Amino acid sequence: MSDKEVCGCCGKTTARSDEERKKLIHRLNRIEGQIRGIRGMVEKNAYCADILIQSAAVNAAVNAFNRKLLASHIRGCVARDIREGKDEVIDEIVETLQKLMK
Numbered sequence: 001m002s003d004k005e006v007c008g009c010c011g012k013t014t015a016r017s018d019e020e021r022k023k024l025i026h027r028l029n030r031i032e033g034q035i036r037g038i039r040g041m042v043e044k045n046a047y048c049a050d051i052l053i054q055s056a057a058v059n060a061a062v063n064a065f066n067r068k069l070l071a072s073h074i075r076g077c078v079a080r081d082i083r084e085g086k087d088e089v090i091d092e093i094v095e096t097l098q099k100l101m102k
Helices: 018-043 048-083 088-100
Strands: none
Touching: 018 048, 048 088
Protein backbone atom coordinates (compact mmCIF):
# COMPACT_ATOMS: atom_id res chain seq x y z
CA MET A 1 0.00 0.00 0.00
CA SER A 2 1.44 3.39 -0.95
CA ASP A 3 1.42 6.46 1.29
CA LYS A 4 -1.68 7.76 -0.50
CA GLU A 5 -3.72 4.55 -0.41
CA VAL A 6 -6.35 4.24 2.28
CA CYS A 7 -6.41 1.33 4.72
CA GLY A 8 -9.53 -0.76 4.22
CA CYS A 9 -10.01 -1.34 7.95
CA CYS A 10 -10.56 2.24 9.08
CA GLY A 11 -10.14 4.55 6.09
CA LYS A 12 -7.09 6.25 7.63
CA THR A 13 -3.42 6.17 6.73
CA THR A 14 -0.19 7.29 8.35
CA ALA A 15 2.57 8.89 6.32
CA ARG A 16 5.89 7.42 7.49
CA SER A 17 9.40 8.27 6.45
CA ASP A 18 11.23 5.61 4.47
CA GLU A 19 13.57 5.14 7.45
CA GLU A 20 10.72 4.60 9.92
CA ARG A 21 8.97 2.18 7.56
CA LYS A 22 12.21 0.22 7.05
CA LYS A 23 12.79 -0.06 10.80
CA LEU A 24 9.26 -1.29 11.44
CA ILE A 25 9.46 -3.83 8.62
CA HIS A 26 12.86 -5.00 9.87
CA ARG A 27 11.37 -5.65 13.32
CA LEU A 28 8.46 -7.54 11.76
CA ASN A 29 10.82 -9.63 9.63
CA ARG A 30 12.75 -10.63 12.74
CA ILE A 31 9.52 -11.58 14.51
CA GLU A 32 8.43 -13.60 11.49
CA GLY A 33 11.76 -15.43 11.57
CA GLN A 34 11.32 -16.17 15.26
CA ILE A 35 7.86 -17.62 14.59
CA ARG A 36 9.24 -19.82 11.80
CA GLY A 37 11.91 -20.99 14.24
CA ILE A 38 9.29 -21.96 16.80
CA ARG A 39 7.31 -23.83 14.15
CA GLY A 40 10.49 -25.72 13.28
CA MET A 41 11.03 -26.56 16.93
CA VAL A 42 7.49 -27.97 17.17
CA GLU A 43 7.99 -29.95 13.97
CA LYS A 44 11.18 -31.45 15.44
CA ASN A 45 9.49 -32.24 18.76
CA ALA A 46 11.74 -29.88 20.71
CA TYR A 47 11.46 -29.80 24.49
CA CYS A 48 8.41 -27.81 25.69
CA ALA A 49 10.38 -25.49 27.95
CA ASP A 50 12.72 -24.55 25.07
CA ILE A 51 9.73 -23.70 22.87
CA LEU A 52 8.14 -21.66 25.64
CA ILE A 53 11.32 -19.62 26.06
CA GLN A 54 11.35 -18.84 22.35
CA SER A 55 7.65 -17.99 22.48
CA ALA A 56 8.33 -15.56 25.33
CA ALA A 57 11.03 -13.94 23.18
CA VAL A 58 8.48 -13.46 20.38
CA ASN A 59 6.04 -11.88 22.84
CA ALA A 60 8.76 -9.49 23.99
CA ALA A 61 9.60 -8.60 20.37
CA VAL A 62 5.93 -7.93 19.53
CA ASN A 63 5.59 -5.80 22.67
CA ALA A 64 8.67 -3.79 21.67
CA PHE A 65 7.20 -3.30 18.19
CA ASN A 66 3.91 -2.13 19.73
CA ARG A 67 5.69 0.31 22.07
CA LYS A 68 7.62 1.83 19.17
CA LEU A 69 4.54 2.15 16.98
CA LEU A 70 2.41 3.50 19.83
CA ALA A 71 4.95 6.19 20.68
CA SER A 72 5.11 7.23 17.04
CA HIS A 73 1.31 7.25 16.82
CA ILE A 74 0.92 9.46 19.90
CA ARG A 75 3.67 11.88 18.87
CA GLY A 76 2.43 12.09 15.30
CA CYS A 77 -1.18 11.19 14.57
CA VAL A 78 -2.71 11.84 17.99
CA ALA A 79 -0.87 15.12 18.60
CA ARG A 80 -1.78 16.36 15.11
CA ASP A 81 -5.46 15.49 15.53
CA ILE A 82 -5.66 17.18 18.94
CA ARG A 83 -4.03 20.32 17.51
CA GLU A 84 -6.65 20.23 14.72
CA GLY A 85 -9.45 20.03 17.29
CA LYS A 86 -10.30 16.39 16.56
CA ASP A 87 -10.83 15.41 20.19
CA GLU A 88 -12.40 12.07 19.19
CA VAL A 89 -8.82 10.82 18.78
CA ILE A 90 -8.62 10.74 22.58
CA ASP A 91 -11.37 8.11 22.74
CA GLU A 92 -9.62 6.20 19.94
CA ILE A 93 -6.27 6.12 21.76
CA VAL A 94 -7.95 5.09 25.03
CA GLU A 95 -9.70 2.23 23.20
CA THR A 96 -6.42 1.21 21.54
CA LEU A 97 -4.60 1.20 24.89
CA GLN A 98 -7.34 -0.91 26.45
CA LYS A 99 -6.96 -3.49 23.68
CA LEU A 100 -3.17 -3.50 24.06
CA MET A 101 -3.45 -4.09 27.80
CA LYS A 102 -5.64 -7.20 27.60
